[in-house]
Amino acid sequence: MSFFRRFSRSPEAVIGASILGVLVVMALFAPLLFPRDPLSIAGPALLRPFQDWSLPLGTDRLGRDVLAGLFHGARTSLAVGLASAATAIIIGTIVGTLAGFAGGLTDEALMRITDAFQTVPGFLLALAFVSVIGPSLFVVVLAIALGTWTGPARIARAEVLSIRERDYVASARVIGMHPLEIAFREVLPNALPPVLALSSVIVAAAILTEAALSFLGLGDPNRVTWGGMIAEGRTVLRSAPFLSIIPGIALVLTVLGVYLAGEGAVETTAVRRGRS
Amino acid sequence: MTAPLLVASGLHKRFSRGGKTVVALDNVSFEIGQGETLALVGPSGSGKSTVARTILRLIEPDAGNIHFEGEDFLAQHGARLRAGRAKLQMVFQDPLAAFNPRATVARVLDDPLRIHDLADRAHRPKIIASLLDRVGLSPNLRDRAIHEISGGQRQRVAIARALATKPALMVLDEAVSALDVSVRGQILELLLDLQEAENIAYLFISHDLGVVRSIAHRVAIMDAGRIVETGPAAEVVANPKSAIGKALVAATPKLLRKA
Amino acid sequence: MTPRVFLQELGVSYRSNGTEVEALRDISLEIRTGERLAIIGESGSGKSTLALAIAGLLPASTRIEGRIDWPELGRVPQNGRDIGFVFQDPASSLNPVLTIGEQIAEVARTHLGLNWRQSYKRAEELLHRVHLPDPASALSAFPHQLSGGQRQRVAIAEAIAARPALLIADEATSALDTIVQAEIVTLIQELIVQDGMSLLFISHDIALASEIADRIAVFRYGRLVEIADTNRIVTAPTEAYTRQLLDAHMGLDVEPLLRKAEAGKLS
Numbered sequence: 183m184s185f186f187r188r189f190s191r192s193p194e195a196v197i198g199a200s201i202l203g204v205l206v207v208m209a210l211f212a213p214l215l216f217p218r219d220p221l222s223i224a225g226p227a228l229l230r231p232f233q234d235w236s237l238p239l240g241t242d243r244l245g246r247d248v249l250a251g252l253f254h255g256a257r258t259s260l261a262v263g264l265a266s267a268a269t270a271i272i273i274g275t276i277v278g279t280l281a282g283f284a285g286g287l288t289d290e291a292l293m294r295i296t297d298a299f300q301t302v303p304g305f306l307l308a309l310a311f312v313s314v315i316g317p318s319l320f321v322v323v324l325a326i327a328l329g330t331w332t333g334p335a336r337i338a339r340a341e342v343l344s345i346r347e348r349d350y351v352a353s354a355r356v357i358g359m360h361p362l363e364i365a366f367r368e369v370l371p372n373a374l375p376p377v378l379a380l381s382s383v384i385v386a387a388a389i390l391t392e393a394a395l396s397f398l399g400l401g402d403p404n405r406v407t408w409g410g411m412i413a414e415g416r417t418v419l420r421s422a423p424f425l426s427i428i429p430g431i432a433l434v435l436t437v438l439g440v441y442l443a444g445e446g447a448v449e450t451t452a453v454r455r456g457r458s
Numbered sequence: 459m460t461a462p463l464l465v466a467s468g469l470h471k472r473f474s475r476g477g478k479t480v481v482a483l484d485n486v487s488f489e490i491g492q493g494e495t496l497a498l499v500g501p502s503g504s505g506k507s508t509v510a511r512t513i514l515r516l517i518e519p520d521a522g523n524i525h526f527e528g529e530d531f532l533a534q535h536g537a538r539l540r541a542g543r544a545k546l547q548m549v550f551q552d553p554l555a556a557f558n559p560r561a562t563v564a565r566v567l568d569d570p571l572r573i574h575d576l577a578d579r580a581h582r583p584k585i586i587a588s589l590l591d592r593v594g595l596s597p598n599l600r601d602r603a604i605h606e607i608s609g610g611q612r613q614r615v616a617i618a619r620a621l622a623t624k625p626a627l628m629v630l631d632e633a634v635s636a637l638d639v640s641v642r643g644q645i646l647e648l649l650l651d652l653q654e655a656e657n658i659a660y661l662f663i664s665h666d667l668g669v670v671r672s673i674a675h676r677v678a679i680m681d682a683g684r685i686v687e688t689g690p691a692a693e694v695v696a697n698p699k700s701a702i703g704k705a706l707v708a709a710t711p712k713l714l715r716k717a
Numbered sequence: 718m719t720p721r722v723f724l725q726e727l728g729v730s731y732r733s734n735g736t737e738v739e740a741l742r743d744i745s746l747e748i749r750t751g752e753r754l755a756i757i758g759e760s761g762s763g764k765s766t767l768a769l770a771i772a773g774l775l776p777a778s779t780r781i782e783g784r785i786d787w788p789e790l791g792r793v794p795q796n797g798r799d800i801g802f803v804f805q806d807p808a809s810s811l812n813p814v815l816t817i818g819e820q821i822a823e824v825a826r827t828h829l830g831l832n833w834r835q836s837y838k839r840a841e842e843l844l845h846r847v848h849l850p851d852p853a854s855a856l857s858a859f860p861h862q863l864s865g866g867q868r869q870r871v872a873i874a875e876a877i878a879a880r881p882a883l884l885i886a887d888e889a890t891s892a893l894d895t896i897v898q899a900e901i902v903t904l905i906q907e908l909i910v911q912d913g914m915s916l917l918f919i920s921h922d923i924a925l926a927s928e929i930a931d932r933i934a935v936f937r938y939g940r941l942v943e944i945a946d947t948n949r950i951v952t953a954p955t956e957a958y959t960r961q962l963l964d965a966h967m968g969l970d971v972e973p974l975l976r977k978a979e980a981g982k983l984s
Contacts, residue, residue, distance in 0.1 A: 349555040353550060638921065667969060668971075669967050672974045673973065691973075711895075711899075713968055714948075714951060
């Protein structure tokens with residue numbers, strides 16, 4: 183049975199994948215559906231939702247289109263979430279593989295660095311990093327990755343420690359393969375599955391961290407973000423609660439979608455392995 | 459007689475696990491001549507596999523010397539050691555565990571050719587085909603994944619991989635123990651054919667005296683990290699002197715032919 | 718003599734990736750009371766499937782045809798109580814976080830209705846019977862503290878704890894070296910006679926089987942090739958495949974391959 187057929191049998195996975203699908207479509211079509219700069223003024227300020235059908239979700243304090251913001255915000259959330267998770271997993275896996283495979287002093291040094299990063303809360307680290315270097319999309323991605331690479335590093339190291347003792351690694355040494363080639367070609371690909379199982383959690387956490395940074399005004403100022411929209415709405419929370427609630431719901435659904443789809447994928451592959 | 463191919467002398471190795479120290483090798487010395495099969499026999503935990511892994515520099519001994527083709531093998535490091543490994547190859551017990559689970563037959567055979575720069579990219583497929591042919595496999599297997607082929611075929615691929623670098627010595631660590639009996643006979647015959655054609659020496663590690671007697675020139679019996687007896691295979695098996703040798707002979711299953 | 722277990726046209730098939738794989742087909746044989754029956758075969762012969770089928774250990778998705786009867790018992794046999802099972806790898810069949818004593822006592826308690834105190838006493842007797850050195854202190858040891866051979870002795874003690882009528886040893890000595898293998902085989906022989914158990918000895922080694930079994934059944938590709946007294950199988954096999962297995966055995970009395978090869982070179 184194919185992966186997709188089994189995947190589609192699990193209802194959670196289907197719901198998660200559908201939410202993600204909608205998000206991706208929103209992100210892809212945002213510039214087509216809302217070609218105007220979402221930060222520009224589109225109408226009267228504080229228009230409530232469902233009043234004017236050219237601005238279906240209303241406008242914010244400055245008269246900006248909420249629906250356009252939601253669509254363009256999906257781009258930022260997904261881009262930052264995926265990019266920082268990918269960065270964290272790549273850095274983490276490389277560090278973990280090197281530490282586990284080299285052992286000895288290299289392992290000790292790399293793992294103490296990992297400890298150092300892990301003792302500082304990831305969000306504080308990101309906060310400090312962005313405040314010092316200045317908010318731009320690239321810096322935000324890096325800042326989030328900085329706080330999350332330690333998890334993948336530890337898992338990769340643990341996996342590599344067990345793979346290192348397998349016969350096929352000994353066999354690669356016997357034929358004279360270079361240690362770096364053994365680490366990255368023989369060991370790393372086989373250490374990857376458990377790290378990837380963690381990726382949905384990392385992506386979801388990254389999306390939330392990005393929103394939190396934006397909420398505190400440390401997001402990229404030239405982009406619409408959901409966190410920024412929630413922060414904007416906060417000042418008029420009593421008179422126009424929808425300004426915070428709408429992007430808040432989008433955020434919750436996104437994180438839920440990532441979790442469900444990720445879990446579905448992990449379970450599907452686990453079942454496949456269990457059978458074979 | 460020419461100088462022996464490999465001389466190991468005074469090998470010592472201790473492992474410490476959970477506070478306890480285990481002596482794995484205790485003053486182990488032996489020689490292997492060109493084209494000779496030396497079998498290493500002993501109960502589990504006697505140190506046979508540690509010897510194999512020490513000879514291959516997968517484990518470093520605490521003391522002792524290994525001279526291979528007249529050179530101090532333990533003094534070699536880094537790139538020089540990796541280049542030197544071409545002449546000293548190994549076939550493992552479980553052919554499935556000895557290959558990367560993602561590998562294909564062609565990749566497994568391509569690696570040694572590429573690493574030791576034995577052929578340029580364009581010529582490698584031809585060499586891979588001839589290696590497969592030499593171990594009695596069809597070249598059509600080349601694109602199959604390792605986990606798709608049978609245990610006997612896998613062990614043939616492992617032998618082909620070891621052969622690729624034209625080694626002078628091949629360490630066979632329980633290389634036929636996991637195979638079905640009918641396949642085992644074929645693999646042993648293949649090994650003998652290759653030995654005759656290429657003058658390869660074998661260090662044949664096994665706990666099965668029947669197999670050892672059948673293909674080895676000389677045998678060394680190990681017990682508790684020491685070599686306790688050596689001699690021509692047929693003689694040692696027919697008339698073991700050491701206690702462990704006697705126990706091994708007595709314990710070997712015999713077909714009861716009560717007429 | 719009434720048979721202890723009676724298999725009639727037993728067939729087993731697994732579903733794997735949407736296709737049905739036949740593991741056993743049309744197997745009819747009996748295991749007699751007090752007899753030692755060896756099942757011999759290479760990989761893919763279905764010999765382990767047979768052991769699992771008799772013990773009722775096949776996964777629920779397996780399709781089983783035919784019958785397995787226990788005429789003496791008159792009820793459905795219970796694993797652990799009527800059947801003792803010894804697996805190839807004691808490292809994975811014993812629970813690593815329970816002491817030896819707990820594991821054996823648990824079996825005795827469940828199937829013999831003893832209290833914990835009596836169960837531990839029984840466990841100690843069993844460890845004594847399988848010749849484990851210092852049974853009293855072994856009770857509180859964990860599996861990883863024992864050698865492979867000792868662990869297999871513990872697994873045997875656990876298997877016979879409830880005095881089963883049938884002991885199944887599935888490649889029980891394959892992971893051990895020849896010396897320990899011989900000791901375990903001797904132990905199994907001894908226990909079989911003492912307790913009047915029947916033995917189903919699954920192995921790939923026809924010589925080992927010939928040393929332990931009264932009868933040998935040869936399996937290949939999920940079918941029964943032939944079954945007969947050990948003597949008959951070894952001295953006068955009727956099937957070509959059995960002869961092939963006998964010829965493949967490398968005993969200490971056959972012509973070495975090396976000598977054959979060198980003789981070939983001379984001629």
